Structure formats: structure tokens, C-alpha cells
Amino acid sequence: LFSKGVCETECFDVLSGFSRDDWKHCQQINHDLFMYYSPMEEIELVKLGLHAPNHSGGWSSLALGGNGGMKGASQIVVRKESDEDNAAWVAEDRYSVDYAMPTLDDSQDVELLFARDSDGSGTSWGVILKMNSCDEQDYPIEDLSSFMHWALGSSHTFAYHGANRGQFHANLLQAPMVYQDTNDMLAVDLRMPDVDVVIGEGGGDPRNPYICSFFDLETLLPDRNMTEKQHVSVFSPFLDGDSKQYVHHMLLYTCDDTAVESENFKHMQVIPECESMPSGCYEMKWLWAVGSEEVHLPENVGMSFGEGRNMMLIQMHYYNPDLDQGIKDSSGVRLHFTQSLREYDAGIMTFDGGTQGWQRPPIPAGKENAILPEFVVPSTCTNRWESSLNIVGIAYHAHLVGRKITVEIERDGQSLGVMRKEHFYDFNHQSQEESLIKQFIPGDSIKITCSYDTSGREEDVEFGDYTNNEMCFVPVMYYPRQDFEWFSYRDPSSVSELYNNTVISCSTAGTASDWGNFSDVSACTQSMMTNLDDFYGWGVGQIIPAIWLCNSEYSFDGICPPCHKKKECSFEELKAFGQNVVCPNLCASAGVSVYPLTSNVTNSQPTHATLCREVNLWFDHVSLDAPTCVPKGNFENFDRDSEPKDIGSDASAAQICWKLIAASLLLFTSAMNISAPKKENEMNDAESVQSTMMYYVLFMEVDLFVQIEMRLLGGVFLVWKEEFGFNTRKQ
Numbered sequence: 001l002f003s004k005g006v007c008e009t010e011c012f013d014v015l016s017g018f019s020r021d022d023w024k025h026c027q028q029i030n031h032d033l034f035m036y037y038s039p040m041e042e043i044e045l046v047k048l049g050l051h052a053p054n055h056s057g058g059w060s061s062l063a064l065g066g067n068g069g070m071k072g073a074s075q076i077v078v079r080k081e082s083d084e085d086n087a088a089w090v091a092e093d094r095y096s097v098d099y100a101m102p103t104l105d106d107s108q109d110v111e112l113l114f115a116r117d118s119d120g121s122g123t124s125w126g127v128i129l130k131m132n133s134c135d136e137q138d139y140p141i142e143d144l145s146s147f148m149h150w151a152l153g154s155s156h157t158f159a160y161h162g163a164n165r166g167q168f169h170a171n172l173l174q175a176p177m178v179y180q181d182t183n184d185m186l187a188v189d190l191r192m193p194d195v196d197v198v199i200g201e202g203g204g205d206p207r208n209p210y211i212c213s214f215f216d217l218e219t220l221l222p223d224r225n226m227t228e229k230q231h232v233s234v235f236s237p238f239l240d241g242d243s244k245q246y247v248h249h250m251l252l253y254t255c256d257d258t259a260v261e262s263e264n265f266k267h268m269q270v271i272p273e274c275e276s277m278p279s280g281c282y283e284m285k286w287l288w289a290v291g292s293e294e295v296h297l298p299e300n301v302g303m304s305f306g307e308g309r310n311m312m313l314i315q316m317h318y319y320n321p322d323l324d325q326g327i328k329d330s331s332g333v334r335l336h337f338t339q340s341l342r343e344y345d346a347g348i349m350t351f352d353g354g355t356q357g358w359q360r361p362p363i364p365a366g367k368e369n370a371i372l373p374e375f376v377v378p379s380t381c382t383n384r385w386e387s388s389l390n391i392v393g394i395a396y397h398a399h400l401v402g403r404k405i406t407v408e409i410e411r412d413g414q415s416l417g418v419m420r421k422e423h424f425y426d427f428n429h430q431s432q433e434e435s436l437i438k439q440f441i442p443g444d445s446i447k448i449t450c451s452y453d454t455s456g457r458e459e460d461v462e463f464g465d466y467t468n469n470e471m472c473f474v475p476v477m478y479y480p481r482q483d484f485e486w487f488s489y490r491d492p493s494s495v496s497e498l499y500n501n502t503v504i505s506c507s508t509a510g511t512a513s514d515w516g517n518f519s520d521v522s523a524c525t526q527s528m529m530t531n532l533d534d535f536y537g538w539g540v541g542q543i544i545p546a547i548w549l550c551n552s553e554y555s556f557d558g559i560c561p562p563c564h565k566k567k568e569c570s571f572e573e574l575k576a577f578g579q580n581v582v583c584p585n586l587c588a589s590a591g592v593s594v595y596p597l598t599s600n601v602t603n604s605q606p607t608h609a610t611l612c613r614e615v616n617l618w619f620d621h622v623s624l625d626a627p628t629c630v631p632k633g634n635f636e637n638f639d640r641d642s643e644p645k646d647i648g649s650d651a652s653a654a655q656i657c658w659k660l661i662a663a664s665l666l667l668f669t670s671a672m673n674i675s676a677p678k679k680e681n682e683m684n685d686a687e688s689v690q691s692t693m694m695y696y697v698l699f700m701e702v703d704l705f706v707q708i709e710m711r712l713l714g715g716v717f718l719v720w721k722e723e724f725g726f727n728t729r730k731q
Helices: 002-006 257-263 496-507 523-530 532-536 562-566 571-589 652-675 685-699 702-707 710-724
Strands: 025-030 033-040 045-052 060-064 074-080 089-095 110-118 122-130 146-152 165-170 186-191 210-216 229-238 247-255 281-289 301-306 311-318 332-337 347-354 375-377 389-394 402-411 414-418 445-452 472-479 486-490 608-612 615-619
Touching: 025 165, 033 146, 045 060, 074 110, 074 122, 089 110, 089 122, 229 281, 247 257, 247 332, 281 301, 281 311, 281 347, 347 375, 347 445, 375 608, 402 472, 445 472, 496 523, 496 571, 496 615, 523 532, 523 571, 571 615
Parallel strands: 347 486
Antiparallel strands: 025 033, 033 045, 045 122, 060 074, 060 146, 074 089, 110 122, 146 165, 186 332, 210 311, 229 301, 229 332, 247 281, 247 311, 347 472, 375 445, 389 472, 402 414, 402 445, 486 608, 608 615
């Protein structure tokens, strides 16, 4: 009773000095660290507090961050001006741009409410913050779960915290998040089979091994019907403790059944060199990079598995810069399968702003802030979505010299701003985070900008798969899933010949040939009819006439008109399909009409090019101005007089705890007297209870007694009742 009920530190324990009446929310950060907060929407301020019951004699800090690391974080540091007992407390607004001493911000956007520190009750403090200071070093407090950090110093001189630091997620405008219970879900582990972390035959860089392993869900889930759709709602990464420092990223894919059969892929089969994905394994289901955490989908959403496509593949990218020997790895992911299907299928949409050398030129060495030309997915591409898309989370991915990534949404002629705020990209702290913009809407333009710091490099940095190369890559988890999810940057100058050929093909007439007469339609239609391989760039190396493919067992929607389902497509039907359906889409991508219409034929080279669902789009784009920051919160509007006074002196909390123990001991003693046989001249039961209550009054002030949680007093009476048969009703 004494250790559990009286002095155990909990959210609103009497030792903390925080009460439910004055602080709306409490979030337990770890076993002995607690954060308190109260959003005050009407005056656009937030009260923020910390209680560290086992920490005293040093500074403490909470921080808002764009990721799990301190680069770019905005810290609130509370400390005494010196280590003297009577030194004044201060709250400081600091920021960091790297793993170094955070700098005192020129704009101090924090005010101290109270602070105390003692060996008995630890450290407690409260501050007020503006919801948005518009200081470029700060993060606004917004309605989403984002990274926060904590740190504790060994003295009040602000210095390195050592291992006394950590990170967690919180939404300072809502109650602490409660994650869905996975106990009733079926958990399946996909883990690398203790592979040797060495480059396989044919690999390019021994410091960057790519290794793949296959997993057959039908083998792993014998009691589930994997011919039917199954949903996964939680993805839990597992990192091998002996090799986690070498794991750069993990990607989980579903493999096409045709490829599985033709390539004879087997459960737990390992591909020692897997930089290029195996044939047919292209549908991404989950991704993890350094710093990523567990992924929870909304309660009405699941990632689909099964439906006869049971072979999964994990691609592991390891980074071993020092070529350490004898490394084995069994990292992977745990999939949590739901008992029943959910309403929506989730998907992962990828925005490839540059991952290969043919997309982007090398980044010059010696540049502190090298910014790439923007990558834009235009409205003519997103208009093809079937509905609005709900965003579950967004991640940024670059490599070692990545400096910053931003994704902006432009809608109806105005900029909505960025989807995620991260002052500085951190290779060691990559994660999927909530988006400030909750939906993609058909017709949106999406602009991605990546920048790099190559000041420490002596050679230019090329784009590519290896860790010492670079990338500009953004995956977005969303629902409901669409048929096409991949968009890729194209350098307008590098595809200018293709653009010019497209313009010519669309704006000129076809000719008579051995395949038929095309003089009444565009050269584009003639190209499609005579050789689909050249027209779509499939790379088969054979002439594939449309009339042959669309009347064969290999025909499919989109490439062929509906008549292909009966294998009865005529020459005229195919020509009309090319002229009226296929070529208008292709020509629109270049901004031109289809012959014989020539109203908008252009000779100018567009400024942007993007690959959208296997179609190159050429277009001009002028970026819109970002929204102007509007400050939120003014300290002058905060009524300090309405705030409760501190619970007492530095020693009061410890004294309270001991008074509670002493009072409980007296109650316990009285209970013994009540239950024991009475001798002559002894007090009766009522007198004993009255005596006990007098001791209570003597040991504890009345106002303090009122604050005691009733559970403590109730616990004492439970002991009486169970152990001594005390009749509470009688008394």
C-alpha cells in the first residue's frame, strides 16, 4: 500500500504539483517523466509543463522538432541562472541547426510560469508558448501529432546532456493518442534469414549491399484463405540488435503471380545481389528508413494483401562504410492482420524527384545549399485520380548530404503551403509523419524541392542507389488506393527531342502505307497502329501491330478498345480508338491538339516535364507565393492572476509524502486497536476512529487533506475490511 498507493509517481500525483483543474492533459513520456499541456484556443496560447520526479539539480528541456533528431529543433530550456540555491529560474527559447550546442534565439517566444527543484520531488516547471510565433527558428503548434524531444542536464549550467535525452510524439492541441489494440490481430513476422551482410556477385559497391528475401504468406498463414483479400493495419519494424547500425532501408513488395511462377521464387529464398528489383515485384506495401517508427493505419483503413498474390519480397539496403566483417542480419517487419476487412484500401504513392543519374546531373561539391530545379506534378496529371485522397503520412528520403525537402500543394490558383514542416533533413531520423494538408484533390499541383549541403565534399555527388550517392524521393501513404501511384521527374532539356517528335506526330497527318490509309488521321494514330512497342517504349524489340495485340490473349484495357474482350477489333475501330482516345491524351501532355485540329500548336519548349502514369507531360509552371505567416498568441492576453499558486516550497512535496505515510500508519494502528478484543477502560470503536482523525488533522493541513486523491484513503479502508473485518457501515 505504501509503495504503490501513496508515493507512486503518476500523472496527477500530489508530488508533481500539477492538478487536473489547471492542466487539461498529461502525457507520460517514460516511466518517470511526465508532460502537461493545456491549449488555450481563445487566446492562441499553450501552457506546457514538465515533471521529472527523479531529476534535480540541473536544467531540463522539452523541444518541438521536424523529426526525431535535434537538427532544426526548437528547444524550451528551463534552468537556474546558476547552481546557487537562491539563483533565479529562467525559461529560454533555443534552436539547433546541427548536433551541437543549441543557440539562444533572438526572439524569446516563451514565458515562465513557475519552476521548482528538490531532491524529494524532483523538477517541475510550467511555461506558456505562442501557437505560432512566425519565428523561422520555431515550429508552430498545430493540430497534428509530431515529434517532441526531452533532455535533462546534470547542472544548471547549460551543457551537454549525455544519454539523458529522448524523443516521442505528441499533439499539444489534443488529448494523448491511444493506439489501436493489436491483441486480437494475427501477427506475422517477415525477417531476413540471418543473411551475411556482404555484397553479392555482380554488385557495384561493397559498402552498399542490396539483399532480398522472399516470403510466402500462404506458408506463413495456413489458416487464412489467401486467395481472398486480407488487411494489415499495423506495421512494426524489427531491427536486429547486432546489426541495426548497418540497416539503411527496408522495402516490402508484393510479387506478381506470373513472375513467381516463371522465375520459380521460393519461400525464404535469398537473392544476395538485389540492387535491381526481381521481375514482377513492384507493388510497394511498406517502407522503412533510418529513424522510422511503427505505422498505424486509421481504424477504417487496411493495406491489402492476398487475393492470390501471396509472395512478398523484402529488399534490404545495408550501409557498411568501414567494410566490417562477420555481420549477419535478421531485421524485418511484423504485419498485424485484422480479423475482418476494413472499408478502404491504403496505398503508397511515390514522388521520384531524382533517384538516378539519368534524371539529374551531379550536385556540385562545396555548396552549402545546392537547390535542385523543382519537380512538379501538374493538375493535368492529378485530374486522373478518381476521387479525393486522404493522407495518412508523408516521409522524406535523401542520403548523406540531404539538407531540406519540401512538398507544397497548389489548389485553385493559390498555394496551400507545405505538407510537412522540417527545418533540416536528417539522414539518421527519417520517418513518416502526419501531413498538415489532409487531402490530395484531383486538379492539385504538387511541387517538390530538394536541397543539399555538399560543403564537406571534394567531388561532385551523383544521383543513384548507393548511400554515398543522393536522392530526392517522397513517399506518401494514403487512401483510397488508386491504380497509378508513381510520378517521376524528367529534365525538360533531356527529353526535348521526344517532345519535338510528339508535337510533330500530333500536329501532322498520317500517310498511306502497307498497314492501311492514315491520311485522314494524325501521324500519332498511325504510329500507334503500326507498332505499339515503339509507341509506348516497351523495349520488347519487336514490331507489335495494334490489330494483332488487341485480338490476342495478351490484349488489355487502356491499350485496346472494348472490342478486344471478344477479340473482334477491326482496323477502323482501332484507328478511331487511336485518333479519339489515345492520341488526345498523349498530345495534351505536350500541350498540342491532334491533327487535323491545329489551334494550339506551339513551337516553344515547356519549362517542366513529368512522367505521369507512363505518359510524359510537358508544361509550363510558375510557382505561386507561399501563404504569409500569421502570428498566433500574445502573452499580454494571458491572465497570470487566474493561475493557481505553486503547491508549496521545494520541500513541501516530500513532506506531503511522509505525512501521508505517517497518517496511514496511524490509521493502520487504529485499525489494529478496533479489531483487537477490548479490555476494560479501552476506547470503543467510535472513539478510536475519532482519535485517528484527530491525528490526521494534526499531521496534515486541512487544505492539503482536501487535495489527497480519494483512492489513497479508500485503499486504507480496504485493508481494514479485508484484513481485520472492520465494519465501515457500522462506524
